[in-house]
Amino acid sequence: MQHQSIDHRRVASSAAWLRNYYVIRFAVSAAWVVLAFTVARQAPMIAAVMLVAYPAWDALANFIDAKRSGGLGRNRSQLLNVVVSGLTAIAVAVALGRGMNSVLAVFGVWAVLAGLFQLATAIRRWSAFGAQWAMILSGAQSALAGAFFVTMASSPAVPGIADIAPYAAFGAFYFLVSAIWLTVGNARRGSTSAAI
Template sequence: MTTTTANRSILATPTRLRSANRSSLLRLYLIRGVLAVLWAAAFAKGHDPLDALAITLLVIYPLIDAVSSLIDYRSMPRDAERRITAFNAVLSTLAAIAMGVAGSFGVPAALAVFGAWAVIAGAAQLVLGLRRRGRELGKQWPMLIAGGLSFLVGISYGIRAFGEQPSLAVLSVYATGGGVFFIIQAGLLAWRARQQRCAAN
């Protein structure tokens, strides 16, 4: 192997790794988004009354986020991002357990726990989105907006939980919005990958 060929191989390796990371993230975002929308549709029909089915759905939603975070963690090369993703995986797992317990105490408790989780998870998503802003993964605007909205909406859920006639119907809207933002981010990653392939050719 000549020196020039070796140098090209070394330079190409990070590019291939970044491309593989982007492809993995694209698939993860797309699947995560579709699952969120499907969950929203199921919960819209099954949240009232707050029975065993509704509580099961409340447990499943943060578990989807926990599993997604673990998959993201395994494909992530950067230490700072891995720590944030690991934190989110643990947080969402604890949220799933808390939702199962809170659901047995009624709608206000379930809404309050969901709101607390949404606040912290939204903040983590904001930080992760800011760290991923770059050439390979784009500006991450959908993820930043979704994280910011999750933070703000989570606060409003906490307030509603202690108000008059709290309702879990709002969680379907939350999940639908989050799912749409994930799908949009997946689409933007696919568009960017196509742009780079065209530029390379």
């Protein structure tokens, strides 16, 4: 009984961290989207900084989450996401000198890879926490959006940061849904545990 209680507390603590992590990811992504549709549309330098910062933030966030969730060695999909997102931030900085079509192509390749890594992470976490269906959908949609970005990058039209913002908006939405779903799941588990 004591062992079960310790396991329950450990799972509850990890679930609380994951919920808070999703809330932070939602808040940062939502703020990025608002800036992309407002200030950054008229300020190329701000847009450039934001385009580099987005994958860099993803790398940092995945690193912190993986370290908090057992380390990078136990979270290989997040380790790969850290590496790919970090390299993407550098690639975006380089691509900015070649034009927004190149930036969109880089974002497209990154979205495909990051989406697949996120999908793998969510599937791995499903058995421990549940409430990962939104992250699975998010990963799959990210991969599809990335393929669309790559196709769009080869068109003669010059894209802008506002063309990438809907991708970030969907990501923010899925993080919010996941945070809410985990909160509901934790409350149910808590009430069940109290009843026992």
